[in-house]
Each structure stands twice: as structure tokens, then as C-alpha cells.
Amino acid sequence: MRWCRFQDGERARYGVIEGDTVIGVDGEPWGAYTRTGSAHPLASTKLLVPVIPPTFYAAGLNYREHVTEVAKTQGIEPAFPPHADVGYRANNALIADGEEIVIPRDATELVQYEGELVAVFERQCRRVSEAEALDHVFGYTIGNDVSERTWQRDDRTFFRSKNTDTFKPMGPWIETDLDPAALGVTIRLSGREVGHYRVADAIFSLQQFISRASQYVTFYPGDVLWMGTDGATENMHDGDVVEIEIPGIGVLRNPVVKER
Numbered sequence: 001m002r003w004c005r006f007q008d009g010e011r012a013r014y015g016v017i018e019g020d021t022v023i024g025v026d027g028e029p030w031g032a033y034t035r036t037g038s039a040h041p042l043a044s045t046k047l048l049v050p051v052i053p054p055t056f057y058a059a060g061l062n063y064r065e066h067v068t069e070v071a072k073t074q075g076i077e078p079a080f081p082p083h084a085d086v087g088y089r090a091n092n093a094l095i096a097d098g099e100e101i102v103i104p105r106d107a108t109e110l111v112q113y114e115g116e117l118v119a120v121f122e123r124q125c126r127r128v129s130e131a132e133a134l135d136h137v138f139g140y141t142i143g144n145d146v147s148e149r150t151w152q153r154d155d156r157t158f159f160r161s162k163n164t165d166t167f168k169p170m171g172p173w174i175e176t177d178l179d180p181a182a183l184g185v186t187i188r189l190s191g192r193e194v195g196h197y198r199v200a201d202a203i204f205s206l207q208q209f210i211s212r213a214s215q216y217v218t219f220y221p222g223d224v225l226w227m228g229t230d231g232a233t234e235n236m237h238d239g240d241v242v243e244i245e246i247p248g249i250g251v252l253r254n255p256v257v258k259e260r
Contacts, residue, residue, distance in 0.1 A: 003029045003139065004173040007046040008038070017042060017173060029174070030122035030138045030221045049096045050141050050174045051120055053224040055217075056089040058145065059209055062202050062228030066114075069232040073110070074153045084204035084212045086225065089145075090163040097172035097252050101146055101242070104164060105259040110149035111236050114229040115187040115244035115252075117199050118143040119206055120174050125219035133210035136219065139176035140183075142244050142252040143226045144169040146236075169242075169254045170224075178248050180206050180227075188243040189234060197230035 002017040006024075013036075014029055015022040022040040027033030061067045061081055071078035095101070103111050122138030145168065151161035162168075180199055187195035206227060210219070219225075236242060238258035245251045 001139075001176045002173050003050065003176070005048045005050050006040070007048060008040075012048055015040070028222070030120075047097055047172050049094045049170050050172070051222050051224065052091060052094070053120075053222050054220050055223045056091055056094075056168075057086045057213070057219075057223065057225040058089050059084070059202075059204070059226060059228040060087045062204060063197065063230030064203060065197075065232070066228070066230045067203075070149075073149050080203060084208040086209060086213045086217075087158075089168055089226070090159075092165055093163045093168035095166050095169050095254070097169070097254070099169070099254060100166065101144075101169060101236070101254050101256045102166045103236070103238070103256065103258045104148075104160075107148050108150040109235050112147055112149060112233040113187060113189070113236060113242045113244075114145035114147060114233060115185050115195065116143045116145055116229050117180060117183060117185060117206075117227045117246060118170060119180070119210075119225045119227065121219045121223040121225075122221055124221065125210065125214050128211055128214050130205075130207040130211040133207040133214075134180075136210065137206075138221075139174040140178050140180060140246075140249060141170060141174045141224075142172075142246050142249055143224075144242060144244050144252060144254065145226060145229065147233075169252055171252050172250055175249045183246055183248060185229070186245045187229075188245070189236065190240045194234055195229075195231045199227065201230060202227065
């Protein structure tokens with residue numbers, strides 16, 4: 001089933017995508033909802049970020065090649081994570097499919113994409129086993145963890161390197177009934193393929209992240225967990241378009257502009 005969040009007049013509403021049509025609903029996908037009977041052509045519907053999460057979790061460094069490449073940019077030896085430890089991102093940075101990634105005027109050239117699988121939770125989750133973990137996932141969408149590498153290296157926190165406004169495109173919708181381990185991620189920069197990897201090649205699986213984190217924190221309906229990226233990443237420039245494709249979900253596409 002394919003779910004979206006869209007602009008319906010003056011309000012944001014969840015909807016079910018059936019073919020080329022968006023059917024609006026009252027309520028939330030992971031709770032009680034009813035179909036409204038209103039139908040909208042998908043092509044002319046403004047899709048929003050598919051969920052505004054109560055908490056925005058991120059796996060961070062979770063693929064060996066990416067760990068190695070990031071270490072190179074920072075001039076250090078790669079250190080692979082010993083545990084499936086989550087970090088956090090900020091909702092202010094979220095933008096929808098088609099919206100602009102804005103590079104701040106004082107950013108360096110090292111502003112880069114990171115194409116990622118995103119899991120969306122559907123029920124409260126605390127102290128679950130790896131075998132139970134995916135029972136708490138509603139579905140999957142796509143994220144682009146835009147990162148300013150100089151700030152990432154030099155700042156005490158990730159507040160601007162990862163969480164600057166517009167640095168977290170997510171969308172275009174949520175797809176249910178997928179096996180995350182069977183998915184692949186392809187990244188294109190202005191039409192040129194610049195990366196491809198298998199989700200199954202992660203250092204730690206989605207199940208491992210959920211189980212370990214849930215020993216200490218409670219996941220709630222609508223929370224998201226971004227699963228990290230693999231491979232080297234390139235700089236994005238004014239006028240570029242970044243596309244993250246996961247077959248079975250779709251394509252997250254965002255233009256890049258430099259702040260004037």
C-alpha cells in the first residue's frame with residue numbers, strides 16, 4: 001500500500017495513492033482513519049514530507065565503504081562502529097520531494113548527498129528483540145542526508161552540518177509491505193549515476209538498530225529511522241538535481257540552489 005501526505009486546500013492531509021489518484025483520509029495511516037471520498041490527480045497534487053516524525057533517528061555511519069571515504073575527507077583512520085547506536089536529526093531540516101536544497105552562502109564546497117532507506121514506525125516499541133523489530137515498522141520511504149563535511153569535521157555538534165534548513169529531503173511517499181534487506185539504492189547527480197548499493201550490505205541491519213535502541217528509548221508511531229548510506233559522495237553545486245531511487249518505493253528528486 002502506498003501512503004502520502006499532501007496539501008489539501010489549507011490543510012495537510014494523509015492519503016492513499018491508488019494508480020494515478022490520491023484518495024484523502026481522515027486520521028493517520030498507523031491509527032484509526034476513514035476515507036473521505038475525495039480524489040485528487042497525483043500529477044497535480046502537492047506532496048508534502050510524508051510524515052513529520054515525533055522523533056527523527058539516524059543510523060549514521062553504517063556502511064564500510066562510506067565510513068572509509070568519510071574518514072579520508074577528515075584525514076583520519078576509519079573507525080567502524082562496534083554497536084548499532086542511533087543518533088538524531090532535526091525536523092526543521094525536512095523538505096519534500098521536488099523542493100529545493102539550499103546551500104548556505106558561507107558553506108564550503110563540501111556539501112554532499114547521502115541517499116538512504118528510511119523506516120517509519122507504526123506502533124510503540126520498547127525492549128523488543130531483533131525477531132520482533134520489523135513488526136513495529138509501518139513502511140519505508142527515502143531520505144537524502146545532506147551534509148556539509150567541513151562543518152561536520154570542525155563543529156562540536158552536527159547542528160549545522162546535518163541539520164541546516166532544507167538538508168533533509170524525505171519522500172515522496174511511504175510504501176508498506178517491503179523487505180528492507182531486498183532493496184537497493186541508486187543515487188544520481190544531474191542525471192549521472194554516482195552511487196549504488198544494497199541495503200543488505202549494512203554493517204548493522206534495521207532489526208539490529210531497532211532492537212538495540214529500544215532497550216533505552218521508546219519508539220512511537222510516526223517516528224523515523226534513517227539507515228545510512230554507502231560509498232563515496234560527491235559535492236553538490238548550484239543547479240544540480242539529486243535523485244535517490246529505491247525500486248519498490250520510487251524516486252526522491254530535489255534541485256540544489258546556492259543561497260544568494
